Amino acid sequence: MTSEIDYKKISKGDKKELRSALTKVESFSAKDEELLWASFLKLKKRPTLLGIVGTPGAGKSSFLNQLISYNRSKKPTSQLGMLLIDPSNPDGGGALLGDRVRLKKFFLDDGVYIRSVSNKGDVSGLTPHLDKYIMILSHFPFDTVTIESVGGGQSTTYLRDYVDNLILLYDPNSGDGIQHLKSGVLDVADCIVVSKADLFNTKSISNSLYEWGSKHTQIFDVDLLNGEPDFIGKINLKKSKDSQSFQLGYLKRRLTKELHNVIDEFSNSYPSKTPLTEDSYRLYWEKFSTFFQEKSK
Ligand SMILES: Nc1nc2c(ncn2[C@@H]2O[C@H](COP(=O)(O)OP(=O)(O)OP(=O)(O)O)[C@@H](O)[C@H]2O)c(=O)[nH]1
Numbered sequence: 644m645t646s647e648i649d650y651k652k653i654s655k656g657d658k659k660e661l662r663s664a665l666t667k668v669e670s671f672s673a674k675d676e677e678l679l680w681a682s683f684l685k686l687k688k689r690p691t692l693l694g695i696v697g698t699p700g701a702g703k704s705s706f707l708n709q710l711i712s713y714n715r716s717k718k719p720t721s722q723l724g725m726l727l728i729d730p731s732n733p734d735g736g737g738a739l740l741g742d743r744v745r746l747k748k749f750f751l752d753d754g755v756y757i758r759s760v761s762n763k764g765d766v767s768g769l770t771p772h773l774d775k776y777i778m779i780l781s782h783f784p785f786d787t788v789t790i791e792s793v794g795g796g797q798s799t800t801y802l803r804d805y806v807d808n809l810i811l812l813y814d815p816n817s818g819d820g821i822q823h824l825k826s827g828v829l830d831v832a833d834c835i836v837v838s839k840a841d842l843f844n845t846k847s848i849s850n851s852l853y854e855w856g857s858k859h860t861q862i863f864d865v866d867l868l869n870g871e872p873d874f875i876g877k878i879n880l881k882k883s884k885d886s887q888s889f890q891l892g893y894l895k896r897r898l899t900k901e902l903h904n905v906i907d908e909f910s911n912s913y914p915s916k917t918p919l920t921e922d923s924y925r926l927y928w929e930k931f932s933t934f935f936q937e938k939s940k
């Protein structure tokens with residue numbers, strides 16, 4: 644059975660249809676996903692995708708607040724979509740949806756659409772349904788769609804493959820040394836925002852980040868609570884038309900899933916009583932290779 648979703652309606656700005664489609668995501672069949680992907684590929688224009696990452700409490704939601712305020716005041720006709728990924732509540736399985744409270748003041752703003760979803764315990768700090776959420780949201784005439792990940796974990800490097808721009812919130816109060824950061828996120832973030840400039844000496848941190856990081860990474864140190872959001876206008880955003888991050892990332896994720904299925908199927912079919920000999924590994928590979936070739940036909 645396929646979910647009845649009218650993507651044309653969503654493209655014309657029908658928020659009711661958008662809401663309804665997003666609600667159906669968790670029960671999507673493989674066929675539903677195929678239809679969504681096909682419809683997504685036909686889009687002439689899609690929103691610029693922004694990913695926001697950073698350890699818990701680094702200021703991701705406060706940054707979002709400034710991002711929305713800035714864009715709504717400078718470009719009053721802009722349409723902004725927000726997908727907030729909240730940690731699952733281990734007791735009830737539902738999301739904490741804490742950000743909803745923080746961003747309450749935008750709920751009545753017609754140019755802002757905010758959706759919170761649970762990460763369903765996904766270790767990546769994202770949600771297993773992120774591809775579908777992004778493709779559905781991309782149909783709506785949003786200028787940008789921003790995704791706030793659950794802080795920390797692997798979310799930073801994973802989110803890189805989904806978005807056109809990755810913004811890292813850096814908490815000057817975190818125990819994380821900059822050296823530690825260097826090994827991963829510094830290389831993948833397009834922009835680093837050091838928060839809490841009102842409380843800490845963030846200048847020295849942003850200077851060190853500049854020294855360590857790639858010269859293409861923009862670095863700001865700001866007070867996200869009381870400071871002016873003008874720095875938002877200085878962030879060099881890559882537009883969706885200049886980037887294929889999502890499309891390529893999606894194909895890579897599909898391929899990975901298919902490969903996992905083939906490996907699982909092979910492992911399950913391999914007789915567990917096969918005596919382990921010195922040649923086992925070689926044999927295993929050979930058999931897998933034949934199995935894989937058969938599957939790929
Ligand atoms: N003084 C000061 N406080 C800040 C600043 N940025 C964030 N905070 C405070 O730090 C706390 C965490 O900020 P959030 O914006 O909720 O951080 P977050 O990264 O979204 O946190 P999680 O979603 O829980 O991971 C809040 O109490 C904010 O008010 C800042 O620039 N200055």
Ligand SMILES: [Mg+2]
Nearest residue numbers: 703704742791
């Ligand atoms: Mg938050």
